[in-house]
Amino acid sequence: MEPFRKLTAVAAPILRANVDTDAIIPSREMKSVSKSGLADGLFAGWRYTQIGGREPNPHFVLNQPAYRGTRILLGGENFGCGSSREHAVWALAEYGIRAIIAPSFSPIFFNNCVRNGILPARLPEGAVQSIAEDVAHDPQSRPVSVDLESQAVVAHGGACWRFELDSEAKQMLLEGLDAVDLTLRQREAIERFLSRDTAERPWIYLEPTAGGDR
Amino acid sequence: MTGSSRARGPRTLFDKIWEAHLVSETPGRASLVAIDRIFLHERTGSVALKGLKQAGRPIADTARVFCTMDHIVDTFPGRSDETRMPGGKAFITETREAALEAGIRLFDVRDPDQGIVHVISPELGIVLPGATLVCPDSHTCTQGALGALAWGIGSTEAEHALATGTLRVNRPSTLLVRFEGTLAPGVTAKDLSLALVSRHGSAGGNGCAIEYGGSAVRDMDIEARLTLCNMATEFSAMTGIVAPDEKTFAYLEGRRYAPRGELWERAVASWRRLASDEGARFDREIDVDAGGLAPMITWGTSPQHAIPVTGAVPALEASGLPRESYDRALAYMGLEPGTPLGELPIDAAFIGSCTNSRLSDLRRAAALLRGRKVAPGVRAICVPGSMHVKREAESEGLDEVFKAAGFEWREPGCSMCFFAGGESFGPRERVVSSTNRNFESRQGPETRTHIASPETVAASAVAGHIADARRLAS
Numbered sequence: 001m002e003p004f005r006k007l008t009a010v011a012a013p014i015l016r017a018n019v020d021t022d023a024i025i026p027s028r029e030m031k032s033v034s035k036s037g038l039a040d041g042l043f044a045g046w047r048y049t050q051i052g053g054r055e056p057n058p059h060f061v062l063n064q065p066a067y068r069g070t071r072i073l074l075g076g077e078n079f080g081c082g083s084s085r086e087h088a089v090w091a092l093a094e095y096g097i098r099a100i101i102a103p104s105f106s107p108i109f110f111n112n113c114v115r116n117g118i119l120p121a122r123l124p125e126g127a128v129q130s131i132a133e134d135v136a137h138d139p140q141s142r143p144v145s146v147d148l149e150s151q152a153v154v155a156h157g158g159a160c161w162r163f164e165l166d167s168e169a170k171q172m173l174l175e176g177l178d179a180v181d182l183t184l185r186q187r188e189a190i191e192r193f194l195s196r197d198t199a200e201r202p203w204i205y206l207e208p209t210a211g212g213d214r
Numbered sequence: 215m216t217g218s219s220r221a222r223g224p225r226t227l228f229d230k231i232w233e234a235h236l237v238s239e240t241p242g243r244a245s246l247v248a249i250d251r252i253f254l255h256e257r258t259g260s261v262a263l264k265g266l267k268q269a270g271r272p273i274a275d276t277a278r279v280f281c282t283m284d285h286i287v288d289t290f291p292g293r294s295d296e297t298r299m300p301g302g303k304a305f306i307t308e309t310r311e312a313a314l315e316a317g318i319r320l321f322d323v324r325d326p327d328q329g330i331v332h333v334i335s336p337e338l339g340i341v342l343p344g345a346t347l348v349c350p351d352s353h354t355c356t357q358g359a360l361g362a363l364a365w366g367i368g369s370t371e372a373e374h375a376l377a378t379g380t381l382r383v384n385r386p387s388t389l390l391v392r393f394e395g396t397l398a399p400g401v402t403a404k405d406l407s408l409a410l411v412s413r414h415g416s417a418g419g420n421g422c423a424i425e426y427g428g429s430a431v432r433d434m435d436i437e438a439r440l441t442l443c444n445m446a447t448e449f450s451a452m453t454g455i456v457a458p459d460e461k462t463f464a465y466l467e468g469r470r471y472a473p474r475g476e477l478w479e480r481a482v483a484s485w486r487r488l489a490s491d492e493g494a495r496f497d498r499e500i501d502v503d504a505g506g507l508a509p510m511i512t513w514g515t516s517p518q519h520a521i522p523v524t525g526a527v528p529a530l531e532a533s534g535l536p537r538e539s540y541d542r543a544l545a546y547m548g549l550e551p552g553t554p555l556g557e558l559p560i561d562a563a564f565i566g567s568c569t570n571s572r573l574s575d576l577r578r579a580a581a582l583l584r585g586r587k588v589a590p591g592v593r594a595i596c597v598p599g600s601m602h603v604k605r606e607a608e609s610e611g612l613d614e615v616f617k618a619a620g621f622e623w624r625e626p627g628c629s630m631c632f633f634a635g636g637e638s639f640g641p642r643e644r645v646v647s648s649t650n651r652n653f654e655s656r657q658g659p660e661t662r663t664h665i666a667s668p669e670t671v672a673a674s675a676v677a678g679h680i681a682d683a684r685r686l687a688s
Contacts, residue, residue: 018516027633083351085368089368107451171243186237190379201234201484204250
């Protein structure tokens with residue numbers, strides 16, 4: 001996973017509340033058992049003029065020349081709600097999005113972002129609005145900066161906001177860590193837990209299937 | 215506050231399950247939490263199994279991993295691996311191959327126990343009180359109804375759980391939602407869920423572990439509790455949970471993967487301690503007068519846009535929404551402020567999904583449909599949640615009631631809760647649905663979804679417009 005440290009890039013507003021993962025990537029765009037090949041389906045219902053088509057809808061923000069090269073999204077409350085589909089985050093990452101700034105995120109979407117190198121930064125609604133207004137003057141010449149180390153978002157005009165982020169998520173993003181590798185270093189603790197728990201709650205531990213349980 | 219300092223005082227149900235699963239705590243890190251059960255399905259589980267294989271990582275304990283076919287699988291009678299979604303068949307065949315190769319338990323398309331993950335897991339006794347269970351599916355919170363800590367994750371986290379038998383989790387805050395009172399006739403767990411989200415917003419429980427308590431919840435049967443917990447994710451919560459009680463134990467006893475004999479006795483003795491202690495502190499509490507609630511239905515494009523079924527589309531000021539969200543929802547749904555919902559003609563009615571597809575749901579809907587007909591021009595579909603539900607319903611003759619009324623009677627699966635199987639309702643069609651999400655285009659491009667209880671769906675199907683089931687019943 002690509003580490004995230006600091007990013008200065010074009011930011012695009014999709015400020016409505018409750019942007020759900022069906023909107024980020026509709027079911028029909030998840031065409032194979034794969035984590036890739038999803039960028040074209042990103043926001044398909046809004047981005048194209050027709051369902052299943054590929055003709056850009058000129059009204060959709062990411063299709064506008066002013067927002068070319070967007071790598072940061074400015075979102076509304078409860079961003080990424082709905083289905084747990086990680087395809088939403090894979091599609092965002094493949095498209096080039098590296099950070100999303102919103103007042104709140106759905107918990108599953110938040111975790112999916114962190115595990116794919118996308119920074120989900122929580123800022124109050126007013127701050128996100130201010131950033132969007134600053135950007136709107138000329139998105140290409142007024143990029144937004146996100147610094148993960150200092151947990152700060154800086155608008156081009158100089159206004160600065162700090163965001164909270166739990167230290168686990170911060171470390172994972174900063175170092176681009178693979179969580180499984182990190183956890184497997186604790187193999188001994190896991191083994192100790194299992195030997196104790198197998199005695200305490202034996203009903204949890206089932207026999208492997210021999211190809212039929214009935 | 216750390217887990218150890220909490221342990222000295224009275225503890226919540228959540229605290230007890232969390233602490234029993236703590237493998238390790240490292241300052242500045244998430245806690246490592248043991249995972250007892252992992253469930254997968256062909257849409258998001260398939261990619262997790264594939265990712266694991268590509269990374270060359272074995273599954274830590276295959277005996278505690280289960281997989282079903284529910285999301286993409288076709289629900290028409292006589293189905294095969296073929297789906298209406300281009301490429302859908304590959305999800306099914308690849309999941310089957312990966313599950314067989316991994317040696318995990320698979321409830322395949324033709325398995326007599328196949329069904330929606332959150333319907334079959336309780337049915338088979340896979341989820342147990344005090345257990346941790348995860349699934350790459352947002353409605354995993356449903357299973358908290360049995361007193362388990364069950365929550366939805368992404369596919370990458372599923373890979374982590376499969377490879378290590380653990381997850382790295384930040385301890386969530388706790389929220390007690392107390393539903394006190396006796397539900398009025400015709401009011402169900404679905405209405406309680408919708409009322410809660412409508413009052414506190416779809417981000418109102420953001421990241422919380424919710425305990426649902428109060429007399430209305432204690433009075434509910436297990437299937438109603440499953441419906442209640444199902445929509446914790448629509449409240450942006452991590453999960454919902456109900457303290458296990460005698461009803462829970464009676465429900466689980468004898469189910470295939472539930473413990474038996476001496477082990478059952480030991481388990482139940484342990485499960486009886488799974489309740490929040492007197493004086494246990496929650497980070498937040500919400501009280502709802504459940505006795506004062508009416509059947510609810512959504513008018514807009516978020517579950518929070520819910521009002522009593524007897525109500526009218528709210529004006530902007532009464533909606534509590536920003537103008538842009540309000541206008542957008544109204545335009546999408548093709549509505550005007552002040553229109554009584556009971557005047558809205560419908561094109562379709564859908565009973566199914568992990569929210570409301572269990573035997574009790576079908577019985578209540580069938581009771582309203584018996585001797586009645588679906589209104590002309592309305593397409594009505596019933597999709598039982600599992601093969602087990604379907605068999606039980608058929609043995610009671612419910613299938614004949616649905617079919618005689620004009621409903622399609624389908625094979626189990628998620629079906630038209632969304633259109634992963636490639637099947638959808640039409641543009642601008644108005645659908646009353648017993649599902650959980652009324653997002654834009656959820657049930658089909660530009661489809662207008664109103665979510666409600668199975669009773670409201672049945673009554674609306676008969677009336678041809680949104681209808682109050684209490685008037686049909688009386």
